[in-house]
Amino acid sequence: MTSVECPDLEDLFNALEAGEGSALEHAGQCPLCTAIIEEHRLLEQDLYRLADPLPPPDLVHKVMARVAAEPTPARRELVTGLSILAASVVAGLGLLLFSDAALSGASTSLARLVVDGTALFEALLSGAHALWSTAAGPVAALLSLILFSSLFALKRLAGTGPTPSEA
Amino acid sequence: MLMADEATAPPWKASVVAARRGDPSAFEQLVRSVQRPVYGLALRLLGNEAEAAEVSQEAFLRAYQNLHRYDESRPFDLWVMAITRNLCLDLLRRRTKVKTEELEPMKEILPSMEASLEEGAIARQERQSLEEALNTLSADDREVLALYYVQRRTTKEIAQVLGCAPGTIMARLFRAREKLRKKMTTEEPT
Numbered sequence: 001m002t003s004v005e006c007p008d009l010e011d012l013f014n015a016l017e018a019g020e021g022s023a024l025e026h027a028g029q030c031p032l033c034t035a036i037i038e039e040h041r042l043l044e045q046d047l048y049r050l051a052d053p054l055p056p057p058d059l060v061h062k063v064m065a066r067v068a069a070e071p072t073p074a075r076r077e078l079v080t081g082l083s084i085l086a087a088s089v090v091a092g093l094g095l096l097l098f099s100d101a102a103l104s105g106a107s108t109s110l111a112r113l114v115v116d117g118t119a120l121f122e123a124l125l126s127g128a129h130a131l132w133s134t135a136a137g138p139v140a141a142l143l144s145l146i147l148f149s150s151l152f153a154l155k156r157l158a159g160t161g162p163t164p165s166e167a
Numbered sequence: 168m169l170m171a172d173e174a175t176a177p178p179w180k181a182s183v184v185a186a187r188r189g190d191p192s193a194f195e196q197l198v199r200s201v202q203r204p205v206y207g208l209a210l211r212l213l214g215n216e217a218e219a220a221e222v223s224q225e226a227f228l229r230a231y232q233n234l235h236r237y238d239e240s241r242p243f244d245l246w247v248m249a250i251t252r253n254l255c256l257d258l259l260r261r262r263t264k265v266k267t268e269e270l271e272p273m274k275e276i277l278p279s280m281e282a283s284l285e286e287g288a289i290a291r292q293e294r295q296s297l298e299e300a301l302n303t304l305s306a307d308d309r310e311v312l313a314l315y316y317v318q319r320r321t322t323k324e325i326a327q328v329l330g331c332a333p334g335t336i337m338a339r340l341f342r343a344r345e346k347l348r349k350k351m352t353t354e355e356p357t
């Protein structure tokens with residue numbers, strides 16, 4: 001009945017949560033532990049009574065005033081999409097131009113190219129997704145051009161590069 | 168393009184889609200619907216009304232700026248609250264860097280004041296001492312208590328706001344509550 005034999009509080013509450021355990025059996029007979037559990041229960045009751053304060057009444061207006069000075073999310077999306085696509089064009093052309101030099105046989109360059117290819121693919125995907133929702137029609141032609149150029153690059157890689165099993 | 172997901176679409180989705188296209192009233196509606204938990208969390212973390220209001224504004228602005236990156240399957244309120252929390256923690260970190268001491272004691276800044284008209288003097292006093300004890304806890308403890316008890320969030324929702332595993336929340340809650348219990352028992356005048 002002394003606190004020496006009381007379980008660690010954390011163990012006690014784990015047991016309470018689980019609904020079983022030696023700590024729980026102990027607590028059933030120990031006034032000390034019972035008192036602590038009761039205090040926690042009362043504390044929980046009080047905590048549940050607290051409420052969030054109301055925000056200042058002008059919060060929404062202030063937010064909307066700042067929002068009004070921003071470009072619309074769609075426009076922001078378009079800009080982001082365009083810059084991603086521009087980056088993928090550069091990456092695609094780079095892949096096309098430098099693939100021969102990079103493929104001189106070392107397996108390290110193969111690894112690098114695989115990484116480049118994946119990044120290009122991801123960039124293409126996200127760029128296409130971003131643009132599709134805002135300007136699907138005009139972008140389609142551009143997209144297919146880039147897709148073809150990167151497909152061509154990949155084809156050349158597949159044709160001239162060592163196979164993965166060699167690497 | 169819109170298919171069967173219309174029926175199961177989360178309530179905030181239509182507003183998010185409209186806001187993305189640049190409809191300000193749709194975004195305003197989103198702000199209205201989540202401003203209270205957002206401001207409430209900020210006030211719990213910062214303990215200062217002016218700062219909480221400023222951070223809430225900033226959080227909504229960031230949400231607007233990043234609306235195209237927001238994943239609508241995730242509850243909108245939890246997303247904005249996670250942004251708010253990060254801003255608050257940044258501010259708290261900067262605060263401790265600037266000056267560790269001489270922070271205004273936040274005794275008067277006690278949330279849930281509007282409830283005080285309905286309750287008796289004793290209950291009000293009890294709630295105030297609980298709020299005061301709460302304010303002396305660390306931000307980590309305060310946020311988990313506020314989200315669970317005040318906002319009545321599930322452990323899964325809390326985990327989304329805090330960016331941690333749901334399984335860790337109950338243990339954090341218990342530890343925070345135990346610290347609070349100790350504060351309350353040492354403060355008790357009798």
Ligand SMILES: [Zn+2]
Pocket residue numbers: 003005006007026027030031032033034
């Ligand atoms: Zn015991």
